[in-house]
Amino acid sequence: MRPQPILRRAGLADREPVRLLLADLGYAIPAGVAFDRVWSELLGDERRTLLLAELDGRPVGFACFSRVPLLHLAGDLLVLDELVVAAAARGSGVGTALVAEVVREAERIGARRIELTTNRQRESYRRGFYVRRGFHEAGSAVMRIERP
Numbered sequence: 001m002r003p004q005p006i007l008r009r010a011g012l013a014d015r016e017p018v019r020l021l022l023a024d025l026g027y028a029i030p031a032g033v034a035f036d037r038v039w040s041e042l043l044g045d046e047r048r049t050l051l052l053a054e055l056d057g058r059p060v061g062f063a064c065f066s067r068v069p070l071l072h073l074a075g076d077l078l079v080l081d082e083l084v085v086a087a088a089a090r091g092s093g094v095g096t097a098l099v100a101e102v103v104r105e106a107e108r109i110g111a112r113r114i115e116l117t118t119n120r121q122r123e124s125y126r127r128g129f130y131v132r133r134g135f136h137e138a139g140s141a142v143m144r145i146e147r148p
Contacts, residue, residue: 003055005094007101010050010062015039017059018052021084051101053085053094060089063098065105073113078106080116095124099133117142 010018015036022029029035042048042064053061064082069075080102085095106114116135118125131137 002092005053005055005060005092005097007051007053007097010043010052012040012043014050014052014059014062018050018062018084021059021062021086022082024086025084048081049105051098053098055089055092055094059086060092061085061094061098063102065102067109067111070112075112076109078102078109078111078114080114083116090123095129096133099130103134 016031018039019029019031019035042050047067049063049065051063051065052059053063062082062084063080066079066081068077068079070077080099083095083098085098103114105111114135115138116130118130120126124130
């Protein structure tokens, strides 16, 4: 039987482990003032939750999700903004545990919908990770304006 990850809310001291997890997923996340500002802002926002997953006391994954009240839903949308599992921990149940906690939180607050955006080139998408956890692909298009 494989060990179950311990999930807890992330705190200020978890900034560097989360930055390293993002880098492990391939994001070029610079250490510095910009990252620190966003990290502090997320931790201080009551509509955002950052969960850290640990195995044997080591950070191996995290999820950041947001509660967004929407008029057209007449309720809340829970957005899984970021989900990262260290390469060495993929397939160990860490991602499943994090998603399950997000779903529990959505149920607890009575959210009408849970959404996420993922890259179709990611291994998790190609393996059907999200589909196996109850998500389906919506007909929506992601439209964006990139800003430096």
